[in-house]
Amino acid sequence: MCGLCGIATRLRRHLFATKSIELLHHELESADRLHRVLGPVALTALGVGAIIGAGIFVLTGLAARDFAGPSLMLSFVFAGLGCAFAGLCYAEFAAMIPVAGSAYTYAYATLGELLAWIIGWDLVLEYAIASCAVAHGWSHYFQAFLALFGLAIPPAFATDPLSATATTIAGAWYVGPLPIVFDMPAAVIVLLITIVLVVGIRESAGLNAGIVLLKLVVVLFVIFAGIPHVDPANWHPFFPKGVGGTLSGAAYVFFAYIGFDSISTHAEEARNPARDVPIGILASLALCTLLYIAVAAVLTGMVPWEQIDIDAPIANAFARFGLGSATILISLGAVAGITSVLLVMLLSQARVLLAMSRDGLLPPALFAAVHPRFRTPYRSTILIGFVVATVAALLPLKVLADLVNIGTLFAFVIVCAAVLILRRTRPEVRRPFRTPFVPVVPILGILANLTLMIYLGWENWARLIIWLAVGLVIYGFYGSRHSRLRLAADR
Numbered sequence: 001m002c003g004l005c006g007i008a009t010r011l012r013r014h015l016f017a018t019k020s021i022e023l024l025h026h027e028l029e030s031a032d033r034l035h036r037v038l039g040p041v042a043l044t045a046l047g048v049g050a051i052i053g054a055g056i057f058v059l060t061g062l063a064a065r066d067f068a069g070p071s072l073m074l075s076f077v078f079a080g081l082g083c084a085f086a087g088l089c090y091a092e093f094a095a096m097i098p099v100a101g102s103a104y105t106y107a108y109a110t111l112g113e114l115l116a117w118i119i120g121w122d123l124v125l126e127y128a129i130a131s132c133a134v135a136h137g138w139s140h141y142f143q144a145f146l147a148l149f150g151l152a153i154p155p156a157f158a159t160d161p162l163s164a165t166a167t168t169i170a171g172a173w174y175v176g177p178l179p180i181v182f183d184m185p186a187a188v189i190v191l192l193i194t195i196v197l198v199v200g201i202r203e204s205a206g207l208n209a210g211i212v213l214l215k216l217v218v219v220l221f222v223i224f225a226g227i228p229h230v231d232p233a234n235w236h237p238f239f240p241k242g243v244g245g246t247l248s249g250a251a252y253v254f255f256a257y258i259g260f261d262s263i264s265t266h267a268e269e270a271r272n273p274a275r276d277v278p279i280g281i282l283a284s285l286a287l288c289t290l291l292y293i294a295v296a297a298v299l300t301g302m303v304p305w306e307q308i309d310i311d312a313p314i315a316n317a318f319a320r321f322g323l324g325s326a327t328i329l330i331s332l333g334a335v336a337g338i339t340s341v342l343l344v345m346l347l348s349q350a351r352v353l354l355a356m357s358r359d360g361l362l363p364p365a366l367f368a369a370v371h372p373r374f375r376t377p378y379r380s381t382i383l384i385g386f387v388v389a390t391v392a393a394l395l396p397l398k399v400l401a402d403l404v405n406i407g408t409l410f411a412f413v414i415v416c417a418a419v420l421i422l423r424r425t426r427p428e429v430r431r432p433f434r435t436p437f438v439p440v441v442p443i444l445g446i447l448a449n450l451t452l453m454i455y456l457g458w459e460n461w462a463r464l465i466i467w468l469a470v471g472l473v474i475y476g477f478y479g480s481r482h483s484r485l486r487l488a489a490d491r
Contacts, residue, residue: 218333
């Protein structure tokens with residue numbers, strides 16, 4: 001009996017062992033680290049690049065038509081508040097622990113290895129599936145852009161198999177009795193961006209900054225060019241499906257905010273992470289929230305909510321008024337904007353896997369290998385690129401977006417809780433940036449994000465539980481046995 005108690009005690013000690021802040025800072029001094037080349041402007045651009053894209057150019061249509069109607073404006077406000085509370089908590093951790101890994105690293109320092117693995121595995125879900133969903137949205141707008149010039153991709157190579165119709169399959173190639181149907185544009189853009197990411201962070205950030213400038217111009221054009229065509233009568237009734245519809249819309253468009261947290265995954269590449277990372281997180285979040293509210297107001301004011309197009313809502317809204325040149329500009333901006341989102345999502349995914357593999361929870365030879373010349377985690381980047389390209393080509397947008405949202409909300413809840421825990425357990429640690437009004441802000445962040453999770457429905461909870469269960473199996477067979485923290489404790 002005592003033997004079993006001893007085993008249980010050791011197991012509990014290993015599962016909930018935490019990495020000290022001092023150890024994390026010591027690891028920063030190793031030679032095999034990433035280049036510190038990003039300043040506050042570049043980090044803010046990465047945040048804007050990740051946030052403004054598929055959410056504003058694609059998901060606004062479905063959220064307005066199926067959930068919120070004109071109250072989509074308030075959906076963005078509520079989703080933005082939940083992100084703001086979480087963002088303040090992310091900023092504290094990113095300044096205090098400036099290493100790759102984001103919420104995974106923060107959980108490891110506060111909640112222990114098991115919960116760190118769970119949140120890390122959850123981040124894999126967030127960034128990988130978000131990349132797939134964004135690639136899918138990119139494909140829709142790219143095809144709409146080609147259509148403006150009378151060009152088209154064969155239907156069998158322009159949609160996923162689950163969305164294919166009899167017409168699509170009729171033009172497909174066949175392997176025996178099976179038709180070949182896949183979203184080729186979605187796969188191709190992922191593979192092209194993967195090549196850019198392998199080359200280096202400076203090149204990736206430079207490309208992103210150029211794209212961000214273009215899409216900000218397009219978003220501002222949408223707002224100011226759309227205002228003269230707004231009919232306030234289209235905003236009535238403001239809550240066509242009640243407050244519940246507004247909250248469901250907030251849970252859905254929450255996907256539009258995925259990206260600001262990715263800035264924290266680049267803390268290791270920030271020149272002055274204690275100052276620059278909080279600036280990047282909060283500035284990008286504030287700017288994008290204002291733009292989202294304005295675009296939602298213009299879109300629902302231009303088109304009755306029940307008539308808004310799902311695939312390309314903004315471009316279609318301008319096309320209804322015969323604004324052909326505007327439609328071309330919007331479609332071009334959407335294609336460019338969604339490209340930058342995809343770039344940042346894939347960039348961040350590799351950094352999370354890098355952090356997990358450095359701790360021994362994933363195979364270091366694959367996920368921790370840094371290119372000797374480019375100083376990027378090239379093997380994991382290439383692997384992620386091929387996986388995302390494959391999934392994006394085969395699964396529809398709605399399934400992907402729902403799965404991403406609940407995983408991200410779960411990560412936000414964990415980070416908010418971690419701030420509360422570390423303030424109590426390690427009050428003496430230096431915090432270059434402090435989350436204001438603790439414990440009010442973290443508690444509000446937990447409540448707001450849990451509320452959005454509830455409004456995503458039981459199907460998404462089931463998907464999250466299945467995903468985490470798979471992750472626990474992997475942790476049990478590999479991660480727990482190769483954990484560097486556990487091996488050091490057993491010596």
